[in-house]
Amino acid sequence: MARIESTLVSVDVLTLRFDARARAVLLAVAPRGSDPFAGALALPGVLLGRGERLRDAALRAVTGKLGLDGSAVTATGQLATFDEPSRDPRGPTLSVALWATVDPAAPASGPIWTPPAEVPALAFDHDRIVADCRPMLADRLWRDVPFTAGLLGREFTTAQALDVTESLTGDRPYPANLGRTMDRVPGLERTEQHAAALPKGGRPPLVWRWTSTG
Amino acid sequence: MARIESTLVSVDVLTLRFDARARAVLLAVAPRGSDPFAGALALPGVLLGRGERLRDAALRAVTGKLGLDGSAVTATGQLATFDEPSRDPRGPTLSVALWATVDPAAPASGPIWTPPAEVPALAFDHDRIVADCRPMLADRLWRDVPFTAGLLGREFTTAQALDVTESLTGDRPYPANLGRTMDRVPGLERTEQHAAALPKGGRPPLVWRWTSTG
DNA sequence: TAAATAGTGTCTGTGAGACACTATACA
């Protein structure tokens, strides 16, 4: 009962980065270099090597396909597995979708960064992967500490927290309500410091800091 | 850049069935027939065939490894993917864990049915899979309609709803509170009928019925 | 009648969301 004909596994990564200047969370896509859909935009993905961990494959995809530094990836996690047999024209391939957060302070040249809600048409079934996974990402914010900390970095302001929440959920909470939400996030501490105000003015926002998580 | 050495994918199934007589949700395990861990208890699992859907592989596992009738499976869904390279002594294998619900009215001989909280030692990393997935299953109850309907069947009583909730979450809600929870489940209707009372007596519970879902 | 169990009604606490009002920046 030797079975050689197993489905190949690819790992496709929803790489998120908070761009403080753009005041938005952006998703990385890159043009494909090789044949199926060469030149078309796609999520970074690699075939899972034998014995390779999903997280390692995701790092390989972010490093190799996006050209980012692996040390800039602050956290990763699973989203879902996509199994339509026709999703890859080369033949049946399973796709395990992972998320990865990139340090907002790290250099980010290489990939094309786009708001997750306005991703251009992508290769394979990557449009569907993005559409299916977006609500899962929104659901993680403020509930999944590694995800949230990875996205916002060690220190951030209330204004940035508002921007991130609006990017992922689609609407901007009241600062007062978001502050109370953040007060309940374990490992997140409201400091006494105020950051600089925005260019347009306004009261300087508070600084928040992670205590436990890196 | 031809890559042949891809990780194999297995599908392991947490098969749940509500046993009305035992008043509990039970998980199916079966002794392994072939070599790695032959004779040891394990979750039903199969290697994913090339081009095979995860759901089809899960049905194949439930049918082939547990001896259940495929038509008794009322719903399936994804849980998580396990990627420890050493989880299978034969070599690195990815395991995609799925849940499956079995019609409580269908015959269920074949597998060994055990409460998920008291599963005996299992082969591979299946103990860990069960431990990691149990909270995900509890979380689905009353929120994931296909899961809940698949587990309870087309019609059920408040008493059975209490039993199922206690089995999955670990504590028994007050009937009044569970009734209000169920009133908010879309597609679930509180009927006027009362079922027979339990052997020990007590007020006969109400009957609930799914309207939309099968 | 006693024990067991379910259903109705009520109360409390928590968390989300809306909003008035205040505080503090830039132009």
Place this chain on the structure above:
DNA sequence: TGTATAGTGTCTCACAGACACTATTTA
């Protein structure tokens, strides 16, 4: 001073949980 933004304090609503009380069964 006007505009923009954040922070404080309330208010309401939805929901979960606890529980008193009532209803209906078996033993």
